[in-house]
Amino acid sequence: MTGSSKIFERRNxxxxxxxxxxxxxxxxxxSKKILMLRG
Incomplete structure (x- = not known):
């Protein structure tokens, strides 16, 4: 039980x-796209 919950926490x-x-x-x-559009 505890092992499976540990694996679940790690995956999260x-x-x-x-x-x-x-x-x-x-x-x-x-932000790069906005800079390109402005420039």
């Missing part, structure tokens, strides 16, 4: 890291 942590990376990349991409 990886999902969180992946989502935060995705959001960071998207915001960088959008």
């Amino acid at each position: 942590h990886y999902d969180y890291v992946y989502l935060s990376d995705l959001l960071r990349n998207m915001s960088n991409y959008i």
Whole structure:
């Protein structure tokens, strides 16, 4: 029981890291697009 919950927590942590990376990349991409449109 405890082992499976540990694995679940670890997977959630990886999902969180992946989502935060995705959001960071998207915001960088959008800001670059805005700079290109302005310039």
